[in-house]
Amino acid sequence: SELPLYLLLGLVCGLVSLSLSKLTSFMLAVSDTVQSNLGIPKAAFPIVGGSTVGLIALAYPEILYWGFQNVDTLLESRPLANSLSADLLLQLVAAKIVASSLSRASGLVGGYYAPSLFIGAATGMAYGKLLSSFTSISDPLFRISILEVASPKAYGLVGMAATLAGVCQVPLTAVLLLFELTQDYRIVLPLLGAVGLSSWIASKGGTSVNNVRNSKPGNRYRDYSVVTSADAEESDGRNNGICEIESSLCLNEGPDDDADSLASEMSVSQAMRTEYVRIPLRSDVMDVVSLMLEAKQPYALIVDDDCRLVGELTLRDIQQSLESLMRRKIRPQVVTVSDLCSLWGKRRSVVSRSVTPNTSLVSAVNLMNELGLSHVAVVHEGGGGGIVVGVLDMESIHVTTR
Template identity: 55%
Template sequence: MLSLLAAGSAAGLSSGFNAAVAGCFFAVESVLWPSSADATLPLTNTTSMVILSAVIASVVSEIGLGSEPAFKVPEYDFRSPGELPLYLLLGVLCGLVSSALSWCTSYMLNNVDNLHKATGIPRASFPVLGGLSVGLIALLYPEILYWGFENVDILLESRPFVKGLSIELLLQLVAIKIVATSLCRASGLVGGYYAPSLFIGAATGMAYGKFIGLAVAEFNPMINLSVLEVASPQAYGLVGMAATLAGVCQVPLTAVLLLFELTQDYRIVLPLLGAVGLSSWISSVQTKRGDGSGESSTGNNFAEGVPFSSNLCQVESSLCVDDDDVETTYSTRTLVSEAMNARYLKVSMCALLTDVIDLMLAEKESCAVIIDTDDTLIGFLTLKDIQEYGKIAKARSKKPKELVVSELCLLNGGVCSVPWTATPDMELSYAQMTMNKYGVNQVPVVRNIHERAYPVGILDLDSISLTYSALATRRSLS
C-alpha cells in the first residue's frame, strides 16, 4: 500500500506540472520519509515504482495535454551575486508567511470546533457556511478562487497583455488567500495547501520584488547602488513560490526541483536553495514551538494533528482517508459509548500526588479525572504530567511528594486543563479525528447536564483500536 501511495503521488505531481523529477522527490518527501521505518519494506522496488510511475504519467500527460506546464513560466533572470542576500531575505519572509498560514488554520479549526460545541450546529452545515463565506470574499477579491493556475499567471504577469497588480493589492491577496484557505480547511471543504501555497508564494515574491525594485531606484541617486542589479519581480515571484511551498508543505527538495524543471535555468538553483532552506527551517521551528506550547496544530500535522508536516492528508484534505479497512467499515456506525472505559480514577484537587500515583499503580491506570465536590469535571491528569513535573521540581530542589494536585496544576502552567471532551453518543470516528487533531491519547467522556460536565468514562486510542478489531472479528465469525 505504501509503495502504491508513493507511486501515485509521484505520478500526480509529474503529470500535473510536467515535472517527473520533482514528482519522484515529492513521493520520497511526502510519503516514504514520513512513514515509519519498516525493515520488510522493499525500498528498491518502491523507488523503481515511483520513478516508472512518474515517467509514464508525464509521457501520457504530454500526449494528451501537450508539453506546456500547469502555468506559464516567465523567463528567469539573475543579474548579480549581490542579489543573493535579497533572496535569503525573501526566504525568511516566505517562512513567516508559511507560519502565518499554519497559525490561521489552527485558529480557524479551534473556532469551528468551539462553535459546533457551543451552538450545536450540525457538522454538515459548516461546508455550506464555509463555501458561502469564501464566495462573498471572492466578490471583492476574485483572484483567490482556483482558476486552474490562471490566477498565478496573472500574479507573475507571464502572459501578454496582462496588467500587473500593485504592491498593495498583492499584499492584500496574500492575507485574504491565507484567511480563505484556512476557512475552507476548517469548515470541511475539500482542498489542500499545494496550490494555495504556490499562489501565496507568487504574490509574496512579486510584491517583494516590486518593492525591492522601487527601493533601489529610490536610493540610487543618493547612494551609488550600481553594483546591485536587481532582477525583475517575476524572478522573485518564482523563488517565492518555491519557498512558500517548501515552508507550508515541508517539501524543500520537491520545491527546488519543481521550479528548476519549470524554468530549465540552472542560475535559479542557488537563490532557490537559499530561500527554500530558510523558509522551510523557519516554518518548522515555528511549528515545533507551537507544539511545545500546547496549541493544536494543523496536522501537521496540517496533521490535521501533524502540523504542516510532510503528510499527504495535510497537503490535500481529500486524501484524509483511513487505510484500515476495519475502521472504514465501522467508523460511521460506532459510538464512543462502545469504546470508552467506564472504570476510571477520580481524584480531587486536594489529593496528594503520591496518593494519586498509588491509585494509578493499584488500578493499572495512567490517567485520572479531577472532579469537584459535586462530581463535575474540572481537570485531567496523566502519569506523564506528574513525571515531567517531578523532573522540574527536582531541578528546583523541591519535594514533589509533598505537593497536592492543585499545586501541580497551578505551578506547571495549567497542565491539568482539558483541551476537549467526548460524549457517549458521539461518533467514534469523529472523536478519534479530534483526538489526533489535539495530539492527545486520552480524553474524558462526559454527560452534559444543565451546562455542567459529569465524567462517565475515559476514551483512549488503544480502546478505539481494540473496539474496531473486536467488531471486525465478530463480523467475520458471523
C-alpha cells in the same frame, strides 16, 4: 550579490507560511467551539464558509481557483496580462490566507498545494516590485550596476517554492519543482537559501498544515492520540532498555530459528507495537470513535493523567454501551469514556490484562491464550496499572518470530 535579498525573501515567506498555519489552527478551534457551544450542525459550516469566501471574492476575484492561470496572472507570464501593483499583491496574500483558512475550517474540500503557490507567487512578486522601486533610478547616467536586481518574476518564482516549503514542509520537493520549471542553474543557490530559511522558520514557529490537516477541527484530539513508545519515554525516564526504533513494530534481527525456540528466548519488548491509541477518561466517546477509525484500530487504551493504564475500550463496547444509553434517552454526544467505564466496569477488569517489557514472549502468549485475548497492553511497571509503553498482539508476535 543578490543572495542576501533572496534570504530576506525566504524569511518573509517563512513568516507568511507560519501565519497560514496559525490562522488555520485558529479557525479550526473557532468552528469547533461554535459547533459544540451552539449546537450548529456540521452541514451548515460549508454553507457559511462558501458564502464568506464568495463575498471575499467579490473584492478579490483572483483568490478563486480556476487552474494555474491565477499564478500565471500574478507572474505576468501571459500576454496582454495586466500588471498588479505591489500593494494589491499584498492584499491578495492576506485575502488568500483568510479564504484558505476559512475554507479548511468550514469543512470544504481543498488542500494547500495550489494556495501555497498562489500566496508565494504574490509574496515574491510584491517583494520584487518593492525592491525594484527602491533601487531604480530614473536617470541612466546615475545608474549603479551593483544596485540592479533581478526582475520581480524571479523573486515570484523563488517565493512560490519558499512558501510551498514552509507551508507543506517539503523543501527538497520545492527546490526540484522550481528547477524543473526554470531549467536554470543560476537560481539554485538563492533558491536553496530561501527555501531552507522559510522551511526552518515555519517548522520552528509552530504546527505545519500537514498536522493541522490530519486532525479534527479545533484540535479536539489534543488530550489523546496515536502515540509511540518515544512519547511514553518522554513522560517517564525509566523506560531505558526498551526497543527504540522508528518503526511502529520492533523486529528481532536474529537468525531464523524455529519460531517456538525463538519465542522462548525473546522478551515482550522485542515484539510489541510501539504505536497505539491512548485516550484519557474525560474523552468524549464520539471523538474517540473518530480517532479509532482514523487510526484503523478497533481498541484504545484508557489512561489517567499520569499515562498509567486504567483500562481498554473497544468499538464493540462503545456500540453496546451507546445502544443501552440511547434507550435511556441519553445523547451520545454528552457521553464520556468515564461514563462507559462506570457502566461496564472496565476500570476493574482490564488492568490485570497487561505485561511488562521484560516479560518473556512465551509467558505473554500463554497469558493471551488462557484469557482468549488477541492483544494485551504492555506497561512499564507491574500489573497494577503502570506506564503504558506499547501493545502486544498476535500479528506482531507472528512477524517477530517468523
